[in-house]
Structures are given as C-alpha cells and as structure tokens.
Amino acid sequence: MLKIENLHVFYGGIHALKGISMEVPEGKIVTLIGANGAGKSTTLRTIVGLVKPREGKIIYRGEDITGKPSHYIVRKGIALVPEGRKVFVNLTVYENLLMGGYNRPEDDEFRKDLEYVFSLFPRLAERKNQLAGTLSGGEQQMLALGRALMSRPKLMMLDEPSLGLAPKLVEDVFKSIQEIHQNGTTILLIEQNAMAALQIADYGYVLETGRIVLEGTGEELLHNEDVKKAYLGG
Amino acid sequence: MTLSTFIQQLINGFSLGSLYALIAIGYTMVYGIIRLINFAHGDVMMMSTYFAFFGYIIFRIPWYISFPIAMILTAVLGILIDRGAYKPVRNAPRISALITAIGVSFFLENFGIVVFGGRPKGFRIPKLFGHIFEVKGVTVPALSLWIPFFTAIFLVLTFYIVYRTRRGMAMRAISRDMDTTRIMGVDVDGIISFTFALGSFLAAAGGIMWAMKYPQINPLMGIIPGLKAFVAAVFGGIGNVVGAAIGGILLGIIEIMFVAFFPQLAGYRDAVAFFLLIGVLIFKPTGIMGEVLPE
Ligand SMILES: Nc1ncnc2c1ncn2[C@@H]1O[C@H](COP(=O)(O)OP(=O)(O)OP(=O)(O)O)[C@@H](O)[C@H]1O
Ligand SMILES: [Mg+2]
Numbered sequence: 001m002l003k004i005e006n007l008h009v010f011y012g013g014i015h016a017l018k019g020i021s022m023e024v025p026e027g028k029i030v031t032l033i034g035a036n037g038a039g040k041s042t043t044l045r046t047i048v049g050l051v052k053p054r055e056g057k058i059i060y061r062g063e064d065i066t067g068k069p070s071h072y073i074v075r076k077g078i079a080l081v082p083e084g085r086k087v088f089v090n091l092t093v094y095e096n097l098l099m100g101g102y103n104r105p106e107d108d109e110f111r112k113d114l115e116y117v118f119s120l121f122p123r124l125a126e127r128k129n130q131l132a133g134t135l136s137g138g139e140q141q142m143l144a145l146g147r148a149l150m151s152r153p154k155l156m157m158l159d160e161p162s163l164g165l166a167p168k169l170v171e172d173v174f175k176s177i178q179e180i181h182q183n184g185t186t187i188l189l190i191e192q193n194a195m196a197a198l199q200i201a202d203y204g205y206v207l208e209t210g211r212i213v214l215e216g217t218g219e220e221l222l223h224n225e226d227v228k229k230a231y232l233g234g
Numbered sequence: 235m236t237l238s239t240f241i242q243q244l245i246n247g248f249s250l251g252s253l254y255a256l257i258a259i260g261y262t263m264v265y266g267i268i269r270l271i272n273f274a275h276g277d278v279m280m281m282s283t284y285f286a287f288f289g290y291i292i293f294r295i296p297w298y299i300s301f302p303i304a305m306i307l308t309a310v311l312g313i314l315i316d317r318g319a320y321k322p323v324r325n326a327p328r329i330s331a332l333i334t335a336i337g338v339s340f341f342l343e344n345f346g347i348v349v350f351g352g353r354p355k356g357f358r359i360p361k362l363f364g365h366i367f368e369v370k371g372v373t374v375p376a377l378s379l380w381i382p383f384f385t386a387i388f389l390v391l392t393f394y395i396v397y398r399t400r401r402g403m404a405m406r407a408i409s410r411d412m413d414t415t416r417i418m419g420v421d422v423d424g425i426i427s428f429t430f431a432l433g434s435f436l437a438a439a440g441g442i443m444w445a446m447k448y449p450q451i452n453p454l455m456g457i458i459p460g461l462k463a464f465v466a467a468v469f470g471g472i473g474n475v476v477g478a479a480i481g482g483i484l485l486g487i488i489e490i491m492f493v494a495f496f497p498q499l500a501g502y503r504d505a506v507a508f509f510l511l512i513g514v515l516i517f518k519p520t521g522i523m524g525e526v527l528p529e
Contacts, residue, residue: 074419086414103419
C-alpha cells in the first residue's frame with residue numbers, strides 16, 4: 001500500500017533520514033520503533049508532505065506522492081495523528097471532528113462515521129460543544145484519534161499515541177487502534193512503548209539515527225536480543 | 235452641549251467607527267492566520283476608491299453595479315498581493331514579511347500617484363445617500379445612517395463566514411496550528427488567499443463609503459484610516475474578528491466625542507487613536523476581546 005525507497009531528509013545541515021526504505025502492506029499493522037531523535041516523526045511528516053525529502057521516493061497505492069502538497073496526499077486517504085495530539089484548542093470538540101472530515105460532505109456516511117467515533121469514545125459525545133483546549137490530555141488523545149478517523153483513512157499513521165497517558169488509558173488507546181484496524185484501516189504506528197507496539201504489530205522496523213538497522217515480524221523483534229536490550233528494558 | 239448635538243455626534247462617531255471596523259477586520263484576520271501586520275491594507279482601501287471612481291464617475295456605471303465591481307476588484311487585488319508579495323516570504327523570518335508589507339504599501343501609494351495623479355479627485359455621492367435629515371433639531375446626513383446599515387450587513391456576513399462555515403473553521407484552525415490544519419486536508423494557501431480576498435473586500439466597502447463621506451480621494455488617503463484601523467484591531471484584541479468590529483466602532487465614537495467635548499484640542503484629533511494604542515499596550519495588551527486560550 002505504502003512503499004518508501006531510499007528516503008533522505010535534511011533539516012538545514014542536519015541529516016535526519018539517511019536512506020530509509022520500508023513498506024506498509026494493505027490491511028496490516030506496521031510499527032516503527034527507535035530512540036528519541038532517531039527520525040520516527042520525521043518519517044511520518046515526510047510521508048504526509050509536511051517535510052520535503054531531498055532524495056528518495058514515496059509510493060502510495062501505485063502513485064508517486066513524493067513532494068506533493070499535504071492536502072493532496074491527505075485526500076488520497078492517509079491520516080496522521082501527530083505527535084503531542086495537536087487538537088485545535090480554540091475549536092469545539094465537534095468542530096475538531098469536522099476538521100478531520102474537512103473534505104467530505106456532511107451526508108449520511110459522514111454522520112455514520114461520527115456515530116462510530118462517539119461509540120468508540122463516548123467521552124467525546126458528552127463534551128461535544130466544549131472547547132478542545134478544556135479537555136484532559138487523555139481526552140485530547142481520543143479526540144486526535146477520532147479526528148483522524150473522520151477522514152475515513154485507508155492508511156492511518158499514529159505518532160506516539162500513548163505519550164503521557166496513564167497505563168489504563170494506554171490500554172484503551174491500544175484497544176481502539178486494534179478496533180480501527182479490524183474495521184479495515186491499515187496502520188503505521190510509532191511508539192516509545194515498544195513492547196505494546198510489537199505485540200499488536202504484524203511487522204516492525206527499528207530506526208537508529210536516521211537509518212533502519214533491523215526489521216522483522218512483531219514476534220521476531222520481540223525476541224531479538226538487541227531489541228530486548230535497547231527497547232524492552234533487557 | 236445640548237442633548238441633540240450629543241446625539242448628532244454619537245451618530246457621527248458611530249458612522250466613522252463603522253468604517254474603522256470594516257477596515258480593521260482585514261488587519262485582524264490576516265494577523266490572525268499568518269501573524270503579519272499587513273501595512274498595505276490602508277492602501278488597498280485607497281485602491282478600492284479609485285476602482286469605484288473609474289466605474290461610477292468616469293464610466294458612469296450606476297453605483298449599485300460599479301461599487302460591487304470595485305469591491306470584487308479589490309478582493310482580487312488582495313489575492314494578487316498575497317500571492318505575489320507575501321507567499322514567497324511565508325517561511326522566511328517574520329521581519330522579512332513585515333518589510334515586504336511596508337514595500338507593498340509604498341508601491342501602491344506611488345503607483346497611485348503616478349497612474350492616478352497626486353491631486354485629489356472629487357467623489358460624487360449617489361443621490362440616494364445625499365439627503366440630510368432633520369428630526370427634532372438633530373440634523374443628520376443620510377449617509378451617516380446608511381454607513382452603519384451597510385456595515386451591519388457586511389459584519390453579519392463576515393461573522394457568518396468565520397464562525398459558521400467550513401472555510402471559516404479552517405481559518406480559525408490555521409490561526410492556531412498551520413501544519414496540523416494541512417494534514418486535515420485543507421489547502422492552506424487557498425484559505426490564506428481567501429482571507430486576503432475577504433479582508434480586502436471589506437476594506438473596499440469601508441473605502442468607498444469613506445470616499446462618499448469626505449467626498450474626495452487621493453493616493454495617500456489610505457494611510458491614516460489604515461493606521462487607525464490597525465489601532466482599532468489592537469484595541470479589540472488583534473486576531474479577533476468580533477473584537478476588531480467593536481474596537482473600530484468604539485474608536486470612532488471616542489475620536490468624535492473628543493473633538494465634541496474639547497473643540498480647542500480638535501487639532502489633536504488624530505493623536506487620540508495613538509494615545510489609545512499606547513494605553514491599550516500598557517494596560518491590556520490583549521485588547522478588549524483578546525483571550526488567553528489554554529495551550
Ligand atoms: N524542525 C526541525 N529542525 C531541525 N531539526 C529537526 C527538526 N525536527 C526534527 N529535527 C531533528 O531531526 C532528528 C529526528 O527528529 P524526529 O522528531 O524525527 O525524531 P523522533 O524519532 O520522532 O524522536 P522522538 O522519539 O523524541 O519523538 C532529531 O535529531 C531532531 O533534532
Ligand atoms: Mg517523534
């Protein structure tokens with residue numbers, strides 16, 4: 001579904017991605033793990049066109065989307081739940097969800113998806129007309145997920161959705177990711193919590209200072225000695 | 235001061251303030267979404283009066299056709315300025331954009347002097363707006379009532395767009411977080427152009443009514459109303475559309491009342507706005523409607 005070939009990204013003089021190649025097959029959960037500053041967020045931001053690569057290709061469903069504007073890429077069915085939630089604090093919860101479905105008419109399908117989001121996160125329904133800035137951190141994370149769902153993405157990319165959440169909420173978030181996946185959305189997941197990510201992932205990549213150093217099925221990586229040492233706490 | 239002169243001055247102040255309000259909204263919307271103080275905004279307003287002048291006076295097209303055309307042309311000018319001057323420096327440091335805005339302002343003023351001539355041109359008032367009313371000793375030019383009337387229509391239209399439509403929602407989203415708005419699938423550059431178009435359209439409404447009120451135009455006429463509308467935008471809370479409208483109307487009333495109560499200080503009339511600006515910046519930098527939102 002998504003194929004990345006030899007991607008190089010620079011921030012001024014900083015060489016953040018040094019030739020990354022990876023693949024996300026349709027219907028799978030793929031995870032990208034790595035230490036702080038490895039280039040995980042940069043990878044996702046490059047896929048959605050917020051950062052332009054200096055070299056390399058991004059192919060999405062057979063189309064070369066490298067260097068295309070973000071709104072074009074997003075309209076093709078890719079959604080990003082950005083690092084740190086980034087809900088629109090000055091809009092209401094409901095308006096945030098509308099923003100997620102910005103390019104869709106408010107028809108029956110749209111209302112059905114809204115119902116789905118509210119069934120997944122009943123909290124959001126209760127707080128529909130409240131400014132998003134007044135939600136708790138966990139509620140904002142749910143809103144960020146719901147907002148991404150409203151575009152009805154074929155590929156949903158999540159950048160550390162469990163960041164800063166209490167263990168119980170982390171569990172909830174992972175459950176909802178799996179549920180979204182079972183409803184037919186392909187997932188590309190970034191996580192600090194490598195254990196949890198690898199447990200639900202079909203395939204994983206390990207990123208180290210801008211390079212992919214290891215890849216394999218979730219199972220393989222979970223039992224890999226290097227991964228255990230570096231990311232699973234021994 | 236008698237009650238009737240007071241009422242008369244209040245109406246005058248309200249009508250002047252309406253014009254500031256229309257111009258201030260363009261400042262505040264552009265600042266709100268790209269954090270740029272568009273110093274050329276007053277000059278855009280000046281251009282609108284020449285568009286109206288050519289349509290209405292030179293080509294003798296009826297006002298209800300020539301004025302809307304002038305407003306649309308001004309909106310197009312706003313888009314061209316955004317695309318041609320501001321978009322290329324969008325990712326540059328903010329000071330570059332500010333300097334660009336000052337450059338655009340000088341360009342429009344000198345373009346006006348070269349092309350239209352520096353001498354003021356008389357602006358004829360359409361008959362409908364030219365009456366003078368007298369009710370119980372209060373004399374009011376009809377225009378002073380028409381101006382708030384048209385302003386109210388344009389304000390309602392603007393508030394509707396900003397607070398009730400998708401584009402308006404995208405504008406508000408961009409004002410907080412441009413990149414995240416992009417990944418919602420919003421064509422951000424398109425929304426920014428739309429904002430310039432809307433702001434310029436409103437400035438044209440204000441400008442044309444200004445031209446009827448005074449009734450003459452010249453290439454430097456945009457400077458003072460532009461600066462005062464900027465003060466009004468800051469007074470109302472820069473970035474806030476409702477605030478700009480309220481700030482503009484209040485500024486107009488304060489200015490006229492100052493002259494009415496202290497006629498011997500009438501020469502300082504233009505200074506009132508700037509004293510107000512200093513006061514606002516010292517005592518309430520966020521302005522009337524400026525709110526501090528949770529991050
Ligand atoms: N806007 C930027 N300007 C300059 N350097 C940047 C920018 N964004 C990221 N970098 C640098 O690029 C490298 C990769 O950053 P990135 O955010 O992709 O890391 P990450 O793997 O997501 O880290 P984390 O786990 O902390 O979120 C880092 O060295 C970072 O300092
Ligand atoms: Mg990151």
